[in-house]
Amino acid sequence: MYAALRLILSVLAVALGIALSAESAWAQTQPPSLDEVVVTARRRDETFQNVPITVNVFTAQQIQSAGIENPRDFVAMVPNMTMVEVQNVGNSFITVRGISQARNSEPSVAVLVDGVLETNPYEFNQELTDIQQIEVLKGPQGALYGRNAIGGAIIIHTVDPSDHFEGTSKIGIGNGVSEKAQVAVSGPIDSAGTLRYRASVNFYNTDGFLENTYLDRKADPYRNYSGRLRLLWKPADDWSADLRVFRDRVQTSAYYYIIPRDSEANPFSTFTTPPNANDVTSPIQTNNLGVDNRDVLDTALKLDYTAEFGTFTAVVGL
Numbered sequence: 001m002y003a004a005l006r007l008i009l010s011v012l013a014v015a016l017g018i019a020l021s022a023e024s025a026w027a028q029t030q031p032p033s034l035d036e037v038v039v040t041a042r043r044r045d046e047t048f049q050n051v052p053i054t055v056n057v058f059t060a061q062q063i064q065s066a067g068i069e070n071p072r073d074f075v076a077m078v079p080n081m082t083m084v085e086v087q088n089v090g091n092s093f094i095t096v097r098g099i100s101q102a103r104n105s106e107p108s109v110a111v112l113v114d115g116v117l118e119t120n121p122y123e124f125n126q127e128l129t130d131i132q133q134i135e136v137l138k139g140p141q142g143a144l145y146g147r148n149a150i151g152g153a154i155i156i157h158t159v160d161p162s163d164h165f166e167g168t169s170k171i172g173i174g175n176g177v178s179e180k181a182q183v184a185v186s187g188p189i190d191s192a193g194t195l196r197y198r199a200s201v202n203f204y205n206t207d208g209f210l211e212n213t214y215l216d217r218k219a220d221p222y223r224n225y226s227g228r229l230r231l232l233w234k235p236a237d238d239w240s241a242d243l244r245v246f247r248d249r250v251q252t253s254a255y256y257y258i259i260p261r262d263s264e265a266n267p268f269s270t271f272t273t274p275p276n277a278n279d280v281t282s283p284i285q286t287n288n289l290g291v292d293n294r295d296v297l298d299t300a301l302k303l304d305y306t307a308e309f310g311t312f313t314a315v316v317g318l
Contacts, residue, residue, distance in 0.1 A: 058134040060159075070128055071154075078136050089250050090122040090294045096138055096151035110141060110149035113156045114230075114244055116300040116315055117145065123296055124154075126248055127224055130168075130184045130200040133157040158244075161196035161232045162186045178206035194235045201227040212256075214285040221289075223251045239305040246298040254290025 037057055056078050058068060068074045075083040075094070084093040086103075093100055099108045101121075111118040118124060128134075134156055141149040165187035172180045184200035203225055208218030226248040234240040300317040 054138040056136040056138075060132050063128075063131055063134065068128060068131075068134070071125055073128075074134055074136070080138065081136065085125065088255065088294075089252050089292050090125045090296075092121070092125045094124075094151070099151035106148050108148060108151035110145040110147070110153040111156070112145065112153065113246075114158055114242065114300075115302055115313070116244065116317055118298070119148075120296070122294060123248075123298060126296070127202050127204060127226055128156075129182055129202040129226060130159050130198070130228065131156060132159045158200075158228065158230065159184070159186070159198060161198040161230055163188055163193045163196060174206075175209075178204070180204045189231075194233060196232045196234075198230045198232075199228070201225075210284055212286060212289070213283040214287055215289070217289075219253065219256050219284045219286070219289065221253055225249045238307070239303070242302045242304075244298075244300050244302075246296070248294070248296040250294040252292050254292045256284055256286045256289070 037059060058066070058074055058077075062068075063074075066073065066077065071092075072083050072085070075081055080097050082095045084095075085091070086093065091103075093103075094107045094109045095101075096109055101107050105121070106119065107121050107124065111124050134154070137153040137155070139152055141153040145153050165185075167183070167185040169184075170180070170182040174180070181203045182200070184198065186198035187196065189195040189197055205223045206221065208220035208222065210219045211217075212219040226246070228247075229245045231243040232240065233243075298317070300315060303314045305312045
């Protein structure tokens with residue numbers, strides 16, 4: 001009797017173990033649940049999986065976790081895309097799939113902020129504050145975004161004005177005697193919630209990181225003030241008006257040159273010991289840091305009307 005009972009219990013235990021193993025294996029084969037990411041790569045809302053073009057997306061969570069604070073941060077995370085900052089403040093070169101640009105010319109990549117094309121290349125290299133999503137499209141996009149899109153397009157979405165009052169703030173300090181502060185507030189203006197606003201300000205200041213041995217001070221101080229105001233009026237579901245004002249001011253030093261060592265300053269040294277272009281140990285010794293400022297004022301109004309057969313958009317910018 002006991003032998004039969006043990007046999008029955010053993011069979012039940014084996015069967016239960018097989019069932020649990022099969023359930024565990026089935027659970028492991030199921031793909032993890034992912035949050036649906038909506039992109040506007042083709043000027044309409046689509047899920048990321050259904051867009052038939054090469055696009056890299058950085059959501060608000062990814063922007064925060066990756067510490068993306070300026071364009072160079074997300075460009076470094078996009079394959080076949082590089083950014084080189086040169087000379088004057090704000091001046092940069094964007095290269096996508098080998099397509100670059102000439103100095104002081106418009107980039108080969110279209111840059112859009114909240115659906116408005118930024119035609120001035122100096123507007124791109126700025127502090128990214130209060131950003132909701134960044135989309136990077138590779139390949140010619142002239143059919144959708146017009147000029148300066150032979151290499152691709154960069155679409156930046158700021159956080160939309162909310163229908164209830166909310167605010168965020170961020171304060172930090174870092175090496176190089178650096179301080180950063182960001183504040184954003186949003187909410188409705190009228191009781192119906194048809195008119196909403198969002199205002200954000202950013203301050204960043206650092207003494208610099210490169211030593212000027214002649215002046216005994218840092219050679220690359222940097223101070224940035226920026227602010228953005230958005231007013232969104234949506235009296236009906238079929239049309240809206242989006243007014244955006246952006247102001248940015250950067251104060252820094254002029255471009256510095258490294259004085260070569262004595263052996264490199266000797267014109268006959270190339271016949272004996274050629275200078276090594278990869279040797280960057282020569283100190284910065286300029287006797288005047290100079291001044292290099294950048295001021296950007298961008299104002300744009302975007303009107304959208306949605307009909308049954310499509311959406312009409314009109315953009316006016318200054």
